[in-house]
Amino acid sequence: xxxxxxxxxxxxxxxxxxxxxxxxxxxxxxxxxxxxxxxxxxxxxxxxxxxxxxxxxxxxxxxxxxxxxxxxxxxxxxxxxxxxxxxxxxxxxxxxxxxxxxxxxxxxxxxxxxxxxxxxxxxxxxxxxxxxxxxxxxxxxxxxxxxxxxxxxxxxxxxxxxxxxxxxxxxxxxxxxxxxxxxxxxxxxxxxxxxxxxxxxxxxxxxxxxxxxxxxxxxxxxxxxxxxxxxxxxxxxxxxxxxxxxxxxxxxxxxxxxxxxxxxxxxxxxxxxxxxxxxxxxxxxxxxxxxxxxxxxxxxxxxxxxxxxxxxxxxxxxxxxxxxxxxxxxxxxxxxxxxxxxxxxxxxxxxxxxxxxxxxxxxxxxxxxxxxxxxxxxxx
Ligand code: ZN
Numbered sequence: 001x002x003x004x005x006x007x008x009x010x011x012x013x014x015x016x017x018x019x020x021x022x023x024x025x026x027x028x029x030x031x032x033x034x035x036x037x038x039x040x041x042x043x044x045x046x047x048x049x050x051x052x053x054x055x056x057x058x059x060x061x062x063x064x065x066x067x068x069x070x071x072x073x074x075x076x077x078x079x080x081x082x083x084x085x086x087x088x089x090x091x092x093x094x095x096x097x098x099x100x101x102x103x104x105x106x107x108x109x110x111x112x113x114x115x116x117x118x119x120x121x122x123x124x125x126x127x128x129x130x131x132x133x134x135x136x137x138x139x140x141x142x143x144x145x146x147x148x149x150x151x152x153x154x155x156x157x158x159x160x161x162x163x164x165x166x167x168x169x170x171x172x173x174x175x176x177x178x179x180x181x182x183x184x185x186x187x188x189x190x191x192x193x194x195x196x197x198x199x200x201x202x203x204x205x206x207x208x209x210x211x212x213x214x215x216x217x218x219x220x221x222x223x224x225x226x227x228x229x230x231x232x233x234x235x236x237x238x239x240x241x242x243x244x245x246x247x248x249x250x251x252x253x254x255x256x257x258x259x260x261x262x263x264x265x266x267x268x269x270x271x272x273x274x275x276x277x278x279x280x281x282x283x284x285x286x287x288x289x290x291x292x293x294x295x296x297x298x299x300x301x302x303x304x305x306x307x308x309x310x311x312x313x314x315x316x317x318x319x320x321x322x323x324x325x326x327x328x329x330x331x332x333x334x335x336x337x338x339x340x341x342x343x344x345x346x347x348x349x350x351x352x353x354x355x356x357x358x359x360x361x362x363x364x365x366x367x368x369x370x371x372x373x374x375x376x377x378x379x380x
Contacts, residue, residue, distance in 0.1 A: 001023075001043065002017075002044045002045055003041050003043050004042045005040065007042075008111075009212060011038055011039055011215075012027070012041040013027070013028050020046055021051070023052065023054065025053055026055065026057045027039055027060075028214070030210070030217060030222065031213050031215060032220060033215075033217065033222035033223075035217040035224075036057070036062060036216060037062045037168065038167075039055070040105070040106070040214060041107075042103060042104070043099070043104055044104075047099060047101055048099075048100070050096070051096065051099065052095075053096075055095075059091030060091075065263040067088060068265055068342075070084060070340075070350060071108075072107050072109060072110055073105060074107075075099075075103070075104055082347070083095055083097050084347070108168065109168070109170055110352050111170055114208065117205050117208070120176075120180070120204060121145050121147070121204070124180055129186075130147055133145075133148065134146070135242040136238060137238065138207070138219065138220065144206070144238075145203070145205065148199065148200070148201055148202075149183055150195045150198060150199040151199065152250075156196075156198055157254065158251045159199070159256075159371075160200075160201045160202075160203075160247055161255075162257050162258065163203065163204055164205045164206050164207055164211060165239075165240075165319065167209075167215050167216070168210075168260075169258075169259050170353070171260045171351065172336070174352075174353035174356035175258050175334070175356040175359055175360035176258065178357025179360035179364065180204075188364075193372075198254075199250070201246070206240070219237065223237045225237055225239055225240050226259075226318050226319055228317065229244065229317055229318060229321075229323075230316050231317075232244055240319075251327065252323055252327040253374065254331075254367065255331040256320075256334060257331075258333075258336075259335050261337060261338065264304060264335070264337060265341060266301055267299050267341055268304055268306075268335050269293075270310075270332070270333035271286060274309070275325050276316075277325060279328065285373065286330050289330050289366045289370050290332075292365055292366035292369040292370070293366040296362040296364075297358070298343075299341050319333070337350075
């Protein structure tokens with residue numbers, strides 16, 4: 001048997017690989033921080049064998065709430081499926097599986113590769129409705145790619161969407177891919193109206209270094225980008241520094257920051273009520289946005305989510321909270337599950353890339369509703 005991980009987003013530590021029934025692994029920490037949870041590796045030479053893999057330090061993961069989590073696997077890196085025999089016992093994650101082929105990939109969640117990211121940017125750039133540019137470079141010199149849909153014109157509102165500040169949350173970039181496919185569809189009437197009413201600035205991957213390195217949560221300098229928004233550092237968190245500066249230039253009338261949540265098996269928003277100065281008018285606009293999203297996708301719900309006070313003193317260091325405070329606009333963090341949506345479970349796939357894409361496409365409905373409401377109230 002052999003385990004390899006020296007590829008895009010690969011990450012694991014091998015402790016012992018002598019016995020297929022007792023494979024010992026450890027979750028590797030981010031390259032410059034102590035967060036650990038993401039794993040992605042190829043295992044070869046075990047066709048037909050009953051594997052028992054133990055992740056010895058799963059109890060020390062960033063979010064050790066593994067209850068209900070099932071490992072994902074793929075033979076071809078296109079079709080990913082869940083492994084039912086995944087359980088958490090005595091601080092260890094145990095995965096039992098009998099691979100049908102000699103070569104199989106195991107991962108924490110369906111990956112979204114850097115090559116796919118470049119393909120996405122390239123295909124978007126071919127659309128007559130969009131252009132792409134680079135806002136600058138990451139700590140390690142990768143482009144902070146941005147998509148701009150629509151051209152600035154009087155009355156068109158600036159909408160910002162960012163994804164993958166936390167690089168292990170690959171569902172966030174799947175979401176953006178689905179959103180962009182619909183937004184650039186010449187036949188979609190919702191997309192057409194949005195393109196008439198807004199200019200959309202979309203950053204599909206805020207953290208390309210962390211994504212390539214197989215980090216869960218931080219950039220190459222060990223910074224958690226979603227705690228950098230109050231005072232981004234041009235050297236240690238240039239990814240936020242560059243996007244925030246451009247946002248100041250364009251203004252922001254609606255902001256969505258796309259994430260994944262390791263613990264809760266639901267799709268939910270983290271909202272802006274706790275932001276100082278959050279007005280009654282902003283609260284009404286936020287409520288209308290949430291209601292329109294619930295109508296657009298049965299995968300979204302409003303009952304389960306974060307408890308008030310979760311972010312404490314750090315509140316205004318988070319992207320969507322900082323934007324709500326700075327621009328007074330509707331500004332939301334979307335969370336999708338790493339596990340599954342308990343309201344619409346899929347035992348084969350769990351939550352995955354395809355479902356994230358459909359959710360991204362559905363997000364156009366509340367965006368249009370919000371733009372029409374804003375246009376109506378400003379002309380009244
Ligand atoms: Zn996140």
